[in-house]
Amino acid sequence: MSQYAIEMIDVDKWFADFQALKRINLTVAPGERVVVCGPSGSGKSTVVRCINQLEQHQSGTIRVNGVDVGSEAGATAAVRAEVGMVFQQFNLFPHLSVMQNLTLGPMKARGLSRADAEERARKYLDRVRIPEQADKRPGQLSGGQQQRVAIARSLCMEPKVLLFDEPTSALDPEMISEVLDVMVELAEEGMTMVVVTHEMGFARKVADKMVFMDDGEIVEHGPPQQFFEAPKSRRCQKFLSQILQH
Amino acid sequence: MIRIAVLFSMLVLVTGCSSSATWGWYVINPMTPQGWVNVRFLINGMGNTILISVIAAVISICLGLVVALPALAERRWLRIINRIYVEFVRSIPLLPMLFWVFYGLPIIFKSMGLNIPIEPFWGAIITLAISDSAFTAEIFRGGIQSIARGQTEAAQTVGLNYFQTMRYVIMPQAIRRILPPLANQFIYIVKMSAFASVIGMQELTRRANELVVTEYRPLEIYSLLIVEYLVLVLIISAGVRWLERRMGSDERGR
Ligand SMILES: Nc1ncnc2c1ncn2[C@@H]1O[C@H](COP(=O)(O)OP(=O)(O)O)[C@@H](O)[C@H]1O
Numbered sequence: 001m002s003q004y005a006i007e008m009i010d011v012d013k014w015f016a017d018f019q020a021l022k023r024i025n026l027t028v029a030p031g032e033r034v035v036v037c038g039p040s041g042s043g044k045s046t047v048v049r050c051i052n053q054l055e056q057h058q059s060g061t062i063r064v065n066g067v068d069v070g071s072e073a074g075a076t077a078a079v080r081a082e083v084g085m086v087f088q089q090f091n092l093f094p095h096l097s098v099m100q101n102l103t104l105g106p107m108k109a110r111g112l113s114r115a116d117a118e119e120r121a122r123k124y125l126d127r128v129r130i131p132e133q134a135d136k137r138p139g140q141l142s143g144g145q146q147q148r149v150a151i152a153r154s155l156c157m158e159p160k161v162l163l164f165d166e167p168t169s170a171l172d173p174e175m176i177s178e179v180l181d182v183m184v185e186l187a188e189e190g191m192t193m194v195v196v197t198h199e200m201g202f203a204r205k206v207a208d209k210m211v212f213m214d215d216g217e218i219v220e221h222g223p224p225q226q227f228f229e230a231p232k233s234r235r236c237q238k239f240l241s242q243i244l245q246h
Numbered sequence: 247m248i249r250i251a252v253l254f255s256m257l258v259l260v261t262g263c264s265s266s267a268t269w270g271w272y273v274i275n276p277m278t279p280q281g282w283v284n285v286r287f288l289i290n291g292m293g294n295t296i297l298i299s300v301i302a303a304v305i306s307i308c309l310g311l312v313v314a315l316p317a318l319a320e321r322r323w324l325r326i327i328n329r330i331y332v333e334f335v336r337s338i339p340l341l342p343m344l345f346w347v348f349y350g351l352p353i354i355f356k357s358m359g360l361n362i363p364i365e366p367f368w369g370a371i372i373t374l375a376i377s378d379s380a381f382t383a384e385i386f387r388g389g390i391q392s393i394a395r396g397q398t399e400a401a402q403t404v405g406l407n408y409f410q411t412m413r414y415v416i417m418p419q420a421i422r423r424i425l426p427p428l429a430n431q432f433i434y435i436v437k438m439s440a441f442a443s444v445i446g447m448q449e450l451t452r453r454a455n456e457l458v459v460t461e462y463r464p465l466e467i468y469s470l471l472i473v474e475y476l477v478l479v480l481i482i483s484a485g486v487r488w489l490e491r492r493m494g495s496d497e498r499g500r
């Protein structure tokens with residue numbers, strides 16, 4: 001058994017002949033919170049999507065809780081069972097109620113009874129502070145509420161790791177904090193998290209490790225203190241000065 | 247009830263044709279005994295036209311779905327199989343395909359040592375179903391592809407496998423976009439079922455042809471035939487519009 005929740009070793013990823021990831025090395029310990037930032041197109045989404053195999057890497061090794069994700073048939077399913085994901089565009093199921101969105105995975109993939117799945121769903125809807133919206137359709141909720149439902153949907157699978165891909169980028173500014181608050185709480189409860197975000201306030205508050213990507217590479221990584229106060233590379237300095245201006 | 251409907255449609259057609267030398271409505275005048283016998287003979291073809299169309303449509307939908315799924319796969323060769331089927335089937339005119347199935351297929355069966363006669367009924371259904379399946383496959387493919395990729399990914403991240411993803415996430419959403427064009431496609435089948443008459447299937451067109459041979463009144467009889475199809479198609483169209491409204495309001499209501 002590996003000591004890491006996530007381990008990426010020399011991972012390369014091509015889209016046709018475009019190399020999106022170059023020799024990515026990244027480890028995430030259980031309970032660790034990693035925040036990934038970098039300019040648009042730098043490969044942040046691709047890193048996260050390779051971890052749960054929404055994208056397949058071409059070389060290198062990715063292990064989740066010691067299981068090599070690309071190794072054999074069934075490994076992908078096993079990994080996805082332990083890794084939850086929250087998308088920028090929420091990706092809720094629009095034809096299902098909030099409650100059904102939350103119970104679908106536990107009932108169909110985990111074989112929970114409806115009663116158990118609903119009980120679990122209520123617990124996590126409470127956790128993201130929208131217990132009263134269970135019977136609504138996603139389209140009837142605000143963006144912030146939808147993203148919190150999406151977080152609850154991931155939590156219902158009781159994952160060991162949660163991945164976030166710019167969870168607040170599609171939200172109106174006044175709704176960003178309600179989502180970040182929920183994420184901070186999760187972090188405080190000890191959830192292992194990999195968060196792609198440009199919310200540097202959030203990063204300072206919860207990150208154990210900062211990762212800066214540019215052009216498919218991890219250019220810089222380290223504890224937030226050092227990362228924000230004394231970034232080593234020019235590219236990272238430039239990026240931080242731009243993003244911290246507003 | 248039927249008598250009145252027929253009389254009414256005749257009136258519509260007669261308006262504007264004053265010359266009585268041209269028209270001889272007596273042949274299908276439901277108020278005369280022989281006319282009523284003729285009309286009943288014609289309308290009795292309706293049952294088979296509907297039966298053939300419905301069975302062909304059901305088969306076409308199942309076949310279309312099976313053909314559409316490989317088009318959505320990652321693997322290239324699966325998508326190529328779909329393309330070949332769709333392009334090939336779509337390019338065969340219905341009548342030659344009907345002849346091939348009805349006259350040619352039994353010979354293939356015989357050469358394989360099988361004694362399967364193809365009756366007009368099943369010959370027509372097989373041909374209509376296969377010919378239509380290329381179009382249903384395209385409707386399914388379009389409908390399913392219009393559901394954002396994010397939906398599949400979200401389903402996968404909550405642990406659903408391929409079939410669960412299709413069954414619980416993609417299909418319920420795609421069906422709203424698929425059903426109206428699919429129902430429209432049914433109109434195509436109903437109209438094309440007229441070709442079954444040439445292999446001896448007793449449906450609307452065949453009945454009209456036979457009556458024309460004995461009564462020698464093609465103008466009146468084919469006019470009624472057209473009205474019969476018109477009524478059928480109008481009923482289906484009304485159904486399609488009702489479906490579209492229901493699907494549309496569902497979408498807005500969410
Ligand atoms: N499915 C894809 N096909 C081709 N190129 C892609 C695909 N997904 C991402 N890319 C490319 O890979 C690079 C990294 O993308 P991404 O990981 O989405 O960046 P980020 O999330 O940092 O904005 C970009 O140049 C993007 O255009």
Ligand SMILES: [Mg+2]
Pocket residue numbers: 044045046165166
């Ligand atoms: Mg991205």
